[in-house]
Amino acid sequence: MDRKPQPLRETHVLLGHGSGGKMSAELVQSVFLPAFANPTPAALNDQAVITLEGARLAFTTDSFVVSPPFFPGGDIGHLAVNGTVNDLVMGGARPCCLSASFIIEEGFPVADLRRVVQSMAAAAEEAGVQIVTGDTKVVERGAADGLYITTAGVGVIPAGRELGPDRVRPGDVILCSGSIGDHGVAVMALRSGLDFGVPIESDTAALGSLVEAMLAAGGAAIHAMRDPTRGGVAASLNEWAQAAGVQILLEEAAVPVREEVRAVCELLGLDPLNVANEGKLLAAVAPEAADAVLSAMRAHPLGRQAAAVGEVRAGNAGTVFIRTQVGGTRPVEYPSGEQLPRIC
Amino acid sequence: MDRKPQPLRETHVLLGHGSGGKMSAELVQSVFLPAFANPTPAALNDQAVITLEGARLAFTTDSFVVSPPFFPGGDIGHLAVNGTVNDLVMGGARPCCLSASFIIEEGFPVADLRRVVQSMAAAAEEAGVQIVTGDTKVVERGAADGLYITTAGVGVIPAGRELGPDRVRPGDVILCSGSIGDHGVAVMALRSGLDFGVPIESDTAALGSLVEAMLAAGGAAIHAMRDPTRGGVAASLNEWAQAAGVQILLEEAAVPVREEVRAVCELLGLDPLNVANEGKLLAAVAPEAADAVLSAMRAHPLGRQAAAVGEVRAGNAGTVFIRTQVGGTRPVEYPSGEQLPRIC
Numbered sequence: 260m261d262r263k264p265q266p267l268r269e270t271h272v273l274l275g276h277g278s279g280g281k282m283s284a285e286l287v288q289s290v291f292l293p294a295f296a297n298p299t300p301a302a303l304n305d306q307a308v309i310t311l312e313g314a315r316l317a318f319t320t321d322s323f324v325v326s327p328p329f330f331p332g333g334d335i336g337h338l339a340v341n342g343t344v345n346d347l348v349m350g351g352a353r354p355c356c357l358s359a360s361f362i363i364e365e366g367f368p369v370a371d372l373r374r375v376v377q378s379m380a381a382a383a384e385e386a387g388v389q390i391v392t393g394d395t396k397v398v399e400r401g402a403a404d405g406l407y408i409t410t411a412g413v414g415v416i417p418a419g420r421e422l423g424p425d426r427v428r429p430g431d432v433i434l435c436s437g438s439i440g441d442h443g444v445a446v447m448a449l450r451s452g453l454d455f456g457v458p459i460e461s462d463t464a465a466l467g468s469l470v471e472a473m474l475a476a477g478g479a480a481i482h483a484m485r486d487p488t489r490g491g492v493a494a495s496l497n498e499w500a501q502a503a504g505v506q507i508l509l510e511e512a513a514v515p516v517r518e519e520v521r522a523v524c525e526l527l528g529l530d531p532l533n534v535a536n537e538g539k540l541l542a543a544v545a546p547e548a549a550d551a552v553l554s555a556m557r558a559h560p561l562g563r564q565a566a567a568v569g570e571v572r573a574g575n576a577g578t579v580f581i582r583t584q585v586g587g588t589r590p591v592e593y594p595s596g597e598q599l600p601r602i603c
Numbered sequence: 604m605d606r607k608p609q610p611l612r613e614t615h616v617l618l619g620h621g622s623g624g625k626m627s628a629e630l631v632q633s634v635f636l637p638a639f640a641n642p643t644p645a646a647l648n649d650q651a652v653i654t655l656e657g658a659r660l661a662f663t664t665d666s667f668v669v670s671p672p673f674f675p676g677g678d679i680g681h682l683a684v685n686g687t688v689n690d691l692v693m694g695g696a697r698p699c700c701l702s703a704s705f706i707i708e709e710g711f712p713v714a715d716l717r718r719v720v721q722s723m724a725a726a727a728e729e730a731g732v733q734i735v736t737g738d739t740k741v742v743e744r745g746a747a748d749g750l751y752i753t754t755a756g757v758g759v760i761p762a763g764r765e766l767g768p769d770r771v772r773p774g775d776v777i778l779c780s781g782s783i784g785d786h787g788v789a790v791m792a793l794r795s796g797l798d799f800g801v802p803i804e805s806d807t808a809a810l811g812s813l814v815e816a817m818l819a820a821g822g823a824a825i826h827a828m829r830d831p832t833r834g835g836v837a838a839s840l841n842e843w844a845q846a847a848g849v850q851i852l853l854e855e856a857a858v859p860v861r862e863e864v865r866a867v868c869e870l871l872g873l874d875p876l877n878v879a880n881e882g883k884l885l886a887a888v889a890p891e892a893a894d895a896v897l898s899a900m901r902a903h904p905l906g907r908q909a910a911a912v913g914e915v916r917a918g919n920a921g922t923v924f925i926r927t928q929v930g931g932t933r934p935v936e937y938p939s940g941e942q943l944p945r946i947c
Contacts, residue, residue: 272711295723305736309757
């Protein structure tokens with residue numbers, strides 16, 4: 260992604276600045292990066308790598324403001340743990356510990372808070388991390404909407420692991436660990452009051468064990484991994500295309516989308532490629548290792564529906580295209596603004 | 604502090620649960636600690652110590668919700684950096700890097716955001732830390748009040764440094780680095796529209812260099828340090844008294860309080876001992892080293908008004924008293940509820 264400071268058109272922050280798409284990137288590039296200029300180029304990206312006492316550590320943070328806080332398949336607490344765990348593991352780190360800070364609106368039910376905290380504890384145990392420190396602030400009624408949680412995480416990157424968007428190269432195969440759009444559609448369907456009999460469930464999950472299985476199978480042939488959260492697959496792949504100066508071509512027929520997710524997307528006018536996932540990953544893998552990594556993914560409970568969904572090409576740097584099922588090709592834009600506010 | 608799980612009387616979260624006093628402790632003990640039970644007993648305390656690849660790291664987080672976000676002497680950004688830096692250095696750690704996560708209300712002026720971010724960058728540079736990773740969420744109008752910032756921080760604890768509330772022991776001298784109550788009163792005076800001609804300024808400051816100077820002078824004779832933020836000196840000393848099973852006796856005449864701070868406290872019915880500080884520290888120091896540490900503090904710009912303000916005694920475990928200027932003695936209670944919401 261282009262990191263040059265640039266003026267921001269808007270004088271006030273808009274919902275789109277939190278979209279995870281183009282407007283988010285503009286806010287970060289215009290306001291945050293010029294001020295926080297420092298030697299970790301991934302600043303304000305999904306995770307930073309720091310070297311401390313000889314160890315390579317990954318360090319990351321995320322705030323969670325999802326509305327409503329409870330939804331089919333998960334809740335804000337589950338999301339807060341898994342989201343930060345996933346940011347760590349996408350860089351090849353083994354997660355070690357998390358912090359959790361709560362901003363609570365006065366009047367929030369203690370029973371709901373307990374439920375969220377239990378959910379965080381369960382998610383942490385499943386992911387093999389500990390929540391070791393925290394903070395609680397309470398604001399008056401109307402100064403927040405229920406509960407916001409910010410988690411930060413620290414992990415250790417084993418020697419020899421080098422993963423990053425800039426390592427994506429022409430020829431790489433793009434693997435996707437399963438059906439896309441489930442989380443965002445689960446929350447949007449709930450908010451819209453859509454009822455399909457069977458609720459669409461969020462895919463919230465910690466991806467550490469899947470990543471370890473993939474690295475065991477593919478090693479250094481895995482060039483980059485990313486969990487496509489806000490902005491969805493479209494945002495993640497556009498960031499890779501820009502960071503690596505490559506073109507990415509997706510095969511629509513190969514991208515796994517559940518029937519009911521596709522139906523809701525059509526009803527709400529959404530493109531599943533732009534919708535947030537909370538338990539899926541994309542990987543760019545050298546072609547000679549792609550089959551082995553795909554097999555390892557399919558052998559893992561979180562990757563049973565994994566698929567090769569595209570490939571990386573030289574030329575047309577910084578763009579993403581999709582070959583549609585009817586044979587045409589259309590660009591996959593970097594999502595511009597906020598289609599799905601408060602989705603995570 | 605007593606860590607036994609216990610039922611919570613309240614069914615809904617109240618402002619007092621964010622006070623940093625007794626109700627905060629009850630919420631933590633009842634809701635968070637039972638779920639996040641783990642081997643770091645300081646969980647949800649000011650910082651956790653973790654051992655990674657042989658290094659002892661300190662890890663901490665805090666959310667900042669101060670209202671208004673700009674106040675004499677500082678702003679929410681300055682506070683967010685210094686607050687997390689100070690939590691690290693109170694445990695003897697050398698701060699290394701911070702994360703910063705922003706929850707922004709739609710409509711917040713971009714110019715104000717820039718001002719906050721610049722202030723964070725300046726504070727980080729002064730404290731010698733880098734802001735290496737972050738996140739931004741935007742919520743719709745009315746779902747937050749302007750801007751909330753959550754910082755987390757990682758630091759390295761040099762070998763041999765062992766500081767903690769449980770190390771406070773009878774005979775220790777209690778040192779205070781300067782005038783108390785400045786931050787809380789600066790914010791409250793602003794909110795109340797009180798005008799004294801000269802504004803009362805927040806004391807927001809990073810205390811790392813002061814701590815290093817103290818440790819150079821006192822070494823292992825410094826048993827504990829704490830920055831008395833929410834809940835003020837009263838909360839910090841009560842927590843020490845409970846953690847160490849000791850009694851602490853303060854000398855009112857020795858506690859530095861600025862005239863104008865005392866005046867505002869009287870007007871607003873506050874006890875300066877309960878008011879938040881953001882650039883002061885308390886230390887419990889073995890008596891033979893107290894003079895040397897005090898001299899080192901006074902030689903530092905952030906400790907010029909440092910004073911010995913009390914002593915630790917055996918017996919009457921878990922209590923704090925103050926000898927008043929007229930010769931009587933009264934208990935200094937652990938603050939119970941929220942006197943000063945959104946002070947940090």
